[in-house]
Amino acid sequence: MSGDIIFLAANTPRSQAYAQAMAAKDIRLAQVILFDRPGAGQSGKASELVRPQMATTIPLPDPNIPLLETLAGLADRIDHIEAEKITDPAILTAVKEAIADGTGLAVYSGYGGQLVSPELLSLGIPFLHAHSGWLPEYRGSTTVYYSLLAEGNCGVSVIQLVPAIDQGPIVARRRYPAPPVDVDIDYFYDSAMRADLMVDVVANWQADDVLPQVSAHGETGEDEGADYYVIHPLLKHLALLSLEEDQAD
Numbered sequence: 001m002s003g004d005i006i007f008l009a010a011n012t013p014r015s016q017a018y019a020q021a022m023a024a025k026d027i028r029l030a031q032v033i034l035f036d037r038p039g040a041g042q043s044g045k046a047s048e049l050v051r052p053q054m055a056t057t058i059p060l061p062d063p064n065i066p067l068l069e070t071l072a073g074l075a076d077r078i079d080h081i082e083a084e085k086i087t088d089p090a091i092l093t094a095v096k097e098a099i100a101d102g103t104g105l106a107v108y109s110g111y112g113g114q115l116v117s118p119e120l121l122s123l124g125i126p127f128l129h130a131h132s133g134w135l136p137e138y139r140g141s142t143t144v145y146y147s148l149l150a151e152g153n154c155g156v157s158v159i160q161l162v163p164a165i166d167q168g169p170i171v172a173r174r175r176y177p178a179p180p181v182d183v184d185i186d187y188f189y190d191s192a193m194r195a196d197l198m199v200d201v202v203a204n205w206q207a208d209d210v211l212p213q214v215s216a217h218g219e220t221g222e223d224e225g226a227d228y229y230v231i232h233p234l235l236k237h238l239a240l241l242s243l244e245e246d247q248a249d
Helices: 013-024 067-072 089-100 143-151 185-208 233-248
Strands: 004-010 031-036 078-082 103-109 127-131 138-140 153-160 170-177 226-228
Touching: 004 013, 004 089, 004 185, 013 067, 013 103, 013 185, 031 067, 031 089, 067 078, 078 089, 089 103, 103 185, 127 185, 138 143, 143 153, 143 185, 143 233, 153 185, 170 185
Parallel strands: 004 031, 004 103, 031 078, 103 127, 138 226
Antiparallel strands: 127 153, 153 170
């Protein structure tokens, strides 16, 4: 049926956050396609992480709940594929089979820096991605830090993927406050923000079978924005210092 959803996910902390957020909202998936690098642990996960206990406006993921454990409660079918990249032919085959079974939407949570191929995007269903920046103003990488420096807050945009980076139709956007100083942005807060908005989009899709679309124009009324690249460590340090200064006032 068109309301069926697949979760196309790499074994990462972000996918862990998505899965826990979907479980909290009682979302059921038609299928999970989980891919990871052969013999590797969870990408991006530091050892002995503990979820911060301070109050935040959104739930933070628990790094000690195994991803597969959460996924088992979301879907009856989980395909676990050993693959280095989203372009692996085995992933394309698995997605084609899911679409043949009636899937109407894919939620994507891949490895950073990898692009979904045009071949995968041309299969006839929307692929949703949550970008940690307010589009179209903040395109590219590590935009959460640039947003903190410029505006003192964060933004997330859920888009339909197209071959061009961060250029697809915008499905939903949401502003988020800056995180508490002691919350790790890269591991916890970035993933939590993306998961928070994505699960609302998914829940609405399952209820209405429709994807909304917001204006593609920036807040100035122009379809303009900037492309940001991996932030320099000094700028990242300044962004974190700005949190300390703002929250000390």
